[in-house]
Each structure stands twice: as structure tokens, then as C-alpha cells.
Amino acid sequence: MKGIPVLSVLLLIPLAASVVxxxxxxxxxxxxxxxTIAAAALTFGWSLVLLSRFAIGSAAMxxxxxxxxxxxxxxxxKLGLDGLSLPLVLLASLLTLLCAIYTWRLDKQVKVxxxxxxLLQVGMLGVFVALDAVLFYVFWELVLxxxxxxxxxxxxxNRRYASVKFFIYTLVGSVVMLLGLLxxxxxxxxxxxxxxxxxxxxxxRFSLQQxxxxxxxxxxxxxxxxxxxxxxxxxxxxxxxxxTVGSVLLAGVLLKMGGYGLLRISLVALPKAFVAFxxxxxxxxxxxxxxxxxxxxxxxxxxxxxxYSSVSHMGFVVLGIAAANSAGIDGAVAQxxxxxxxxxxxxxxxxxxxxxxxxxxxxxxxxxxxxxxxLGVLFAFASFASLGLPxxxxxxxxxxxxxGGLQTxxxxxxxxxxxxxxxxxxxxxxxxxxxxxxxxxxSAVYEGPRTMAGVxxxxxxxLAAIALAMGVYPLPFFAIVDxxxxxxxxxxxx
Amino acid sequence: xxxxxxxxxxxxxxxxxxxxxGVLCFDAIxxxxxxxxxxxxxxxxxxxxxxxxxxxxxxxxxxxxFAGSLRVDATTTFARVLxxxxxxxxxxxxxxxxxxxxxxEYYGLLLLSLIGESVxxxxxxxxxxxxxxxxxxxxxxxxxAIRKHLAGAVRAALKYFLLGMFASIVMLYGVALAYGxxxxxxxxxxxxxxxxxxxTARAGLAMVAFLFLFVGIGFKATAFxxxxxxxxxxxxxxxxxxxxxxxxxxxxxxxALVRVLGPGFAAAYPVGRTFILIIAVLSMVYGNVxxxxxxxxxxxxxxxxxxNTGYMLIALAVGGAASTAALTFFLTVYAxxxxxxxxxxxxxxxxxxxxxxDFSGLAGRNGLLAAAMAVCLFSLAxxxxxxxxxxxxxxxxxxxxxxxxxxxxxxxxTTVVAIGYYLGIASRMYGSLVRPHEGEAExxxxxxxxxxxxxxxxxxxxxxxxxLGVFGVTLLTAAR
Numbered sequence: 006m007k008g009i010p011v012l013s014v015l016l017l018i019p020l021a022a023s024v025v026x027x028x029x030x031x032x033x034x035x036x037x038x039x040x041t042i043a044a045a046a047l048t049f050g051w052s053l054v055l056l057s058r059f060a061i062g063s064a065a066m067x068x069x070x071x072x073x074x075x076x077x078x079x080x081x082x083k084l085g086l087d088g089l090s091l092p093l094v095l096l097a098s099l100l101t102l103l104c105a106i107y108t109w110r111l112d113k114q115v116k117v118x119x120x121x122x123x124l125l126q127v128g129m130l131g132v133f134v135a136l137d138a139v140l141f142y143v144f145w146e147l148v149l150x151x152x153x154x155x156x157x158x159x160x161x162x163n164r165r166y167a168s169v170k171f172f173i174y175t176l177v178g179s180v181v182m183l184l185g186l187l188x189x190x191x192x193x194x195x196x197x198x199x200x201x202x203x204x205x206x207x208x209x210r211f212s213l214q215q216x217x218x219x220x221x222x223x224x225x226x227x228x229x230x231x232x233x234x235x236x237x238x239x240x241x242x243x244x245x246x247x248x249t250v251g252s253v254l255l256a257g258v259l260l261k262m263g264g265y266g267l268l269r270i271s272l273v274a275l276p277k278a279f280v281a282f283x284x285x286x287x288x289x290x291x292x293x294x295x296x297x298x299x300x301x302x303x304x305x306x307x308x309x310x311x312x313y314s315s316v317s318h319m320g321f322v323v324l325g326i327a328a329a330n331s332a333g334i335d336g337a338v339a340q341x342x343x344x345x346x347x348x349x350x351x352x353x354x355x356x357x358x359x360x361x362x363x364x365x366x367x368x369x370x371x372x373x374x375x376x377x378x379x380l381g382v383l384f385a386f387a388s389f390a391s392l393g394l395p396x397x398x399x400x401x402x403x404x405x406x407x408x409g410g411l412q413t414x415x416x417x418x419x420x421x422x423x424x425x426x427x428x429x430x431x432x433x434x435x436x437x438x439x440x441x442x443x444x445x446x447x448s449a450v451y452e453g454p455r456t457m458a459g460v461x462x463x464x465x466x467x468l469a470a471i472a473l474a475m476g477v478y479p480l481p482f483f484a485i486v487d488x489x490x491x492x493x494x495x496x497x498x499x
Numbered sequence: 500x501x502x503x504x505x506x507x508x509x510x511x512x513x514x515x516x517x518x519x520x521g522v523l524c525f526d527a528i529x530x531x532x533x534x535x536x537x538x539x540x541x542x543x544x545x546x547x548x549x550x551x552x553x554x555x556x557x558x559x560x561x562x563x564x565f566a567g568s569l570r571v572d573a574t575t576t577f578a579r580v581l582x583x584x585x586x587x588x589x590x591x592x593x594x595x596x597x598x599x600x601x602x603x604e605y606y607g608l609l610l611l612s613l614i615g616e617s618v619x620x621x622x623x624x625x626x627x628x629x630x631x632x633x634x635x636x637x638x639x640x641x642x643x644a645i646r647k648h649l650a651g652a653v654r655a656a657l658k659y660f661l662l663g664m665f666a667s668i669v670m671l672y673g674v675a676l677a678y679g680x681x682x683x684x685x686x687x688x689x690x691x692x693x694x695x696x697x698x699t700a701r702a703g704l705a706m707v708a709f710l711f712l713f714v715g716i717g718f719k720a721t722a723f724x725x726x727x728x729x730x731x732x733x734x735x736x737x738x739x740x741x742x743x744x745x746x747x748x749x750x751x752x753x754x755a756l757v758r759v760l761g762p763g764f765a766a767a768y769p770v771g772r773t774f775i776l777i778i779a780v781l782s783m784v785y786g787n788v789x790x791x792x793x794x795x796x797x798x799x800x801x802x803x804x805x806x807n808t809g810y811m812l813i814a815l816a817v818g819g820a821a822s823t824a825a826l827t828f829f830l831t832v833y834a835x836x837x838x839x840x841x842x843x844x845x846x847x848x849x850x851x852x853x854x855x856x857d858f859s860g861l862a863g864r865n866g867l868l869a870a871a872m873a874v875c876l877f878s879l880a881x882x883x884x885x886x887x888x889x890x891x892x893x894x895x896x897x898x899x900x901x902x903x904x905x906x907x908x909x910x911x912x913t914t915v916v917a918i919g920y921y922l923g924i925a926s927r928m929y930g931s932l933v934r935p936h937e938g939e940a941e942x943x944x945x946x947x948x949x950x951x952x953x954x955x956x957x958x959x960x961x962x963x964x965x966x967l968g969v970f971g972v973t974l975l976t977a978a979r
Contacts, residue, residue, distance in 0.1 A: 075972040143884050191899050
């Protein structure tokens, strides 16, 4: 396979598929859905090919391809993959495939939805493999548009407000981020090649003042996306209104773009500013952990609870990144991956519960284990995975991040324990009520089949399997990530 | 240069003159509904474009002609091609006109104004420049009022005419002063020599002349505070002509201004540079902020045009070859983005004011039209990977490299403001896909039908915005 631009192929498959979807006749919904699943499966298969070709144990950028785009201003079409981006590429392609499968049940404007789903995938994968700042920005914006429509067209009753809020928050964030990228260009090596910019930063050629400015601009863009407290307020609205597939991808992939940006650009190109800012970042991370968990505890809406649990879980990512030692970075990447798997699964399950009971109100949902046993078991499983039960995936991410956090910011990290307790509290409480409690008079009623549909199982079973595998044997995952984690930590001297 | 040579070098203009005069005479002898004329016009522009390319393929034809009056060079070629393409788009846009909009006069005057634009770009002396400007302006005054049954069009044309004349007079006064100060009106090597060679008094007078010239040209280019005619005229004028007048003359004027000032002016004359800087900053800030407050989309685009003139002036204030190259690219993407946006407005309502509300739900009523508007607006806003991004980026880069980082910063901030109103339209077009509730009343009604030629013109503008972004810089670099 020498000579094949493997990463371009990764982007090209969904891009070409999205164009084909546009050309398919609107009425042939099954054909469109089937084709979308096939395309997503092909993309996922290709990402596995990338995994098989990936030189594990190396911190270097691999499968790099570069074509000059606008040489006059140092812009190129440059892609690459390393231990930081590979897990996220796998995550994005897997979740898109599962979403495509789940879309089989959709019956409203199927064609547009499938088109947007594939386009979204191009953007998500592009962000994780782009090595040119403008290209990175283009993909970053490309993600925004399909998600806006997904929330806006297929969302719940309050979708207009939620989609516009989502759009404005992330757009403002990304415009400021663009300013940061331009500053990297003008104060830096006068090229948009991210590797050249990083090399410039590591040679200490950005002055401290410049680093602060750039860091601040980039931080705003990334912080909105993660979201880091206090930039998180768009997230619960977006999640509650988004359709199931939108929620899964929003939580599963889009939130990771922020953490990825912090690691890929801010930490490596602006090490001094990063070190100076990292205590505050750690504080914000811990606030996110505790605040997200505390607010989740008070939620009456199941989906909103999962949304706030995302804020809490992403706090661990922020804490790990702020710690910036090898354990912290490994933990942050692991937590991003795990959160994508587990929260993706939770959102799928919430969607399935809603379709049966037509309510997301925790108080009215009872006795799932009696009505649809498989769904009840899976929901309990996902809750345990999410609250960090050892042996399941959530534990791996949280524990590693906390370990990293404790090494650098012992006192600050100690407060995160409150969040862990609260997380256990809200998940156990919800599980107790939704899954196990006997139905009461005012409980929502469901009298359909007691089994899950094949499509539903196909969407969540792989996630459950990965959550288990990752919890029992996370070593292969860390083998991919750790070299990069060590290299990044060495850069900032931690 | 031989006579044959000069005839060849100006063959595009000769074709246009013959066609323009021919169309008008033909109609006088054999009055019709403009069907023949429309094809003759298209054919003439195509032929002129071919002639332009033939001239360009014979570099020995490049040079200064007619005792230092007109210059044919790469810039001329670029401008001629751009004018022919945009002219074709304007003809296409008025293809389905109801007779009054698409008469023989319409096509004849359009061709003549195209010659005016060519002359503006080619001219090498202030008198020639003035002639070019008048040759452009007089047909445009008439064209603006060609749809006589629209009261607004006549009013707009009158306003355009009176203020245009006033600007011409101011500029002519500047020409006289320039001659007094510099003892020449030729700018084969730039109008303004090294101030040291002039002496203090003459250099001072030269600055006064510059101010008058610049004010006159600023009227035509809608720079703040000389822009005030444009919102009214754009709002009331005949739609295709407004699209044309708001786009193409500005390109011509800017290219001419580059020639008049020469690359060294900004550095040699700090007073002149300061003046341009002030006008540039005011145009960017005022244009964008006021555009944000508009509800009439033609007015909004008029103010966005003021702001864009501000961006263009950055290149003049900074000076140097790099900023001229940046300006050339910026002008190209501006031309297509602005023309496209105006044509979409025209598609929505040719004879009436088009408000922001008219865009609500456009995505559902005519998806292609909405997509074209979105692409053109985001190109104007400067979003990568569209052409506008590279245009603005090149200008900002030239400013930073020239030591005007603060100017680039102001430009960047005003660009963010601009995104606000461009986004206002985009969110209306796509926002009502995002219905608040099932079954809630929708303000927008039925599908929007667009005549095919107009749609073709709009789609061309959209495609240009994309292609100029993805391949444009590469193409331009290759061409150079």
C-alpha cells in the first residue's frame, strides 16, 4: 500500500459517500440508509487499517502526507497521525458507524440526515488528522454546520433555541481561535504547518508575552468546545434538544476536539504559557468535575443528567491535561476515548428509553429491568462504567487522570474526590430508580416487546464490549498513547 | 509601435465600441425587444475576452501607447478579463427582463461603460483617467434609470448623477492642482515624485492636489465619508445595474489608484499615507457597524461595500508590490462575492426593497439560491477555505509585513463585526429549517422561482468564490 495517501482516503470515503447520498433518490430511504451504513463501515474498516499500519511505541507523526496548497503564505494540505490522534480517529469512525446503524430507525428527512452525518464525519476525522492550521480550522468549522442542523431539524421542542445557542457559542469560540492561529502564523515561522509552528514554539521563539496572548485566544476556542467550566452552558441545552445520534456524536467526538486542540497546539507550541496557566486549568477542571456532578445530582431529566455528567467527566480530561505529566496526558486521552464510548452508549440508551416511554423524567421511569430486561442491564452496565467502577472503562480514564493530577497538583486534585462521590451518588440513585424500582401509579407505561431491536443491540453492544475490554486490559491502548504522553510531558519538564 | 500593433493591443476595446455603437444603431433602424442585441452583446464580450487573451499571449504588445496615455500590461489583461466575465454575468442576470429592462439601450450602454472601465485601468495620465471615469459614469447614470416606471429608479439615478458629477468636479479640480504642483499629469512612473525633488511649497500643493483627487475617487469607490450616496442609490436603482455598479467600477478605480500613486507613494508622503489610513479605518469601522443595523439588504450590502473599500485602501496605505498583489486578488474575490450577493437579492425582489425577513426560510424555498448566498456572504466575510479568506489574509499579511500590525488588527476586529450581519442573513435562510414547533406559522411563503440565466450567473459567482479559495491562489501564482 505504499504510495497511497492513507489519511486522505480516510477523509475521502465519507466525503464521496456524502455526495453520493445527495444524488440518491429521496424516496429510496432504505437504500440511502443502507448506503450510509456501508460507507461508515468502510471508513471504520479503513481506520482499522490505519491502526494495523500504525507503528506502536513511536511518538512520531506517522503516515504524513503534504501537498503545497498556497505556498506563497506557507499553507499546505498536510495530514498526519500519532498516538494522540489515532484513538480519537478510531472513536470518531466507530461512533459514526454505530450512529449510521441507529439511523435505520429514522423516518424524517432521511436523505438530508445521512448527508449531514457523513459530512460531520469528514469534519471530525479531519480535525484529528490535520497538520496545517488553516486546514484544522476548516475542519473545525465543518463540524459545526452539520451539528447545527442535526439539532435544529431533528431536535426536541426547544430545538431552535438550543441549536442557535450551540452555534453562537462555538462560532464565537472558533473565531477567537482563528485569531490565535493567525497570531501563531504572524509571530511564528510564517507558515501554517503545525509541525513547523510547534518546532518554533519549542525552540522558545515565541516571547512570553506572545505566548500568553496566543494561549488565551486558542484557549477560548478550545474551552467552549470541551466544555470547560464556565463555558459549558450551551452543552445541556444542546444535548437535551439534540436527536439521539446528535447527542452521541456531540458527547462522543465533538467535545474531544477541545481537549485534542489543547494537547496538539497549546501545550506543545506554547509551553511557557501552558505551564503558567496550568494551575488555573487544573482548578477549572476540578470545578468542572465537582460542579458537573453536583448539578447532575439535581437533574430530573435523564438526558440532562447524562449531559451534566459529561461536564463532570470532561473535567478529568482538563485536569489530566493541566497536570501535563505522562500519567496525566495518558489519562486525559484515555478519558476522552472512554467518555466517548461510555457516554455515547448512555445517550443511545437514553434515546431507546425515550422511544419506549416518551418521557425522560427520572421520577416517572421505573422498573426497566422488568419491562425490557436487556435495556435495563445495559443501562446499569453503562452507569457502572461511567461512574468509574474498577474493571470497566470509566475507571481507567479517571484513575489515570487523577494519578497525573496528584503528581502535579496534589491539593487541587484532592477536591476532585468530592466529584467522584457525587458521581457515584447520582448514577446509583438513577439506576436504582430507573432500572430496579418497582413501577408506581404515576410511572410511564410501556407495553411493547420485552426485547431490544436488532438495530439497537448492534448500536450499543460494541460499545459495551469495548467498555469492558478497556476496563480489564487497557494496556494496548496505553501502548499507543504513552509514547506521545511521555514526549509531551518531557516538553514541559514534567 | 506600429499602428497595426496599437490596433491589436486595443482590439478588445475596439470590439466593444463597434458592438456598443452597432447595437444602438441597429435598434434605431430596426426597433426590437433586445433579443438580437443581447446575443450581440454576449458575443462581443466573448470576442473581447478572446482578443484580450491573444494580446496577453504576445507580450511584445505590452507597453505604453498614444504618447504615454494608455498602458497595456498584465494588470490591464487581468482587468479586461474580469470586466468581461462580470459583464457577461450582468447580461445573464437581466436576460429574462420584461422588455423595459432589456432594451437595446441597455446593452449598448453596458458595453460603453465596460470600455470606460478598461480606459480607467489603462490610463496613464489624469485627463485620460478622467475621460475613462466619465465614460464609465455617463452610461451608468442612464442605466440606473432604465426601468422608467420605477419611481425609485429615477430618483436613484438622479442622485447618482448629481453626486457623481460633483465628485467629478472635485476630482477635476484636483487634476488642475496636480498640474500646477507637479507640472505634469502623466503618471507613467507614478504621479508623485520624490518630495525632495519638488521643494516644500510644491510638495505641499501636491498634497492638496492628492486630497482633491482622492476625495473625487473616494466618491466613486464609496469610501467613508464619501459613500453617502450609495445606500440610497443601491436601494432604489435598477437591480442588475446596482449589482454591476457596486462591483465593477470599484475594481477599476482601485486598480487606477494603484497606478496613480505608484508603489512608493505611501512611504514618501506621510501626510498622504495618514489620510489614506484614516479613511481606511473609518470605512472599515463605519461600514461594518452601520451594516449591522440595516434591515434593507441592499443598504446592508452598500455599507458592506464601504467596509470593503476600507480593506482595499489598506493595500494603498501600506504600499509596495506585495500589497498590490494582495489587492488584485482581493478585488477578484470581492467582485464575485458582491456581485453574487446582489444578484441573489435581485432574484428575491427585483422591483422592491428586500429586507432581512425576505431571507427567512430561503433554504427550504430555494436551496441552491440560499447556498449561493451563504457562500458569497461567507466569502465576503473571509471564511476559509473560500476566496475571501485568502483575499483578506493576503491584505492583512501585507499590512503586518509593512509594519502596520495595528491596522491588520482593526481590520480583523471589524471583520468579526461583519460576520455578525452576514450571519444574520445566513441564520434567517437556514434558521427556519429550525422551526420552533411543529405546525407553527411560518413567515416565509412558497418556493422562489429564479429565471435560469440569472441562476446561472449566481451559481457562477458561488463557484468562483469556492474555486478562488481552493485553487485561486495557486492559479494566480501559476499565472504570474
